[in-house]
Amino acid sequence: MAQKPFPQIKKKNRGKFTKWVKKNMKGKSTCDAASDIVAADDNAYSTEVREMANYANNFGCKNKK
Secondary structure, three states: OOOOOOOOOOHHHOOHHHHHHHHHOOOOOHHHHHHHHHHOOOOOOOHHHHHHHHHHHHHHOOOOO
């Protein structure tokens, strides 16, 4: 079974979610915001924000504890 390549963030999109969190969810860390967005209703946030939060939650926030 061939392994899929690790999903990389395009250079133009790096830091985009962190910037969004700082602007829209003041006082929250990026990982806390990602968890809240993923747990929220589907209509609470745009699809783009939900995808960024899901990526951050799955790959960026798992090792922090």
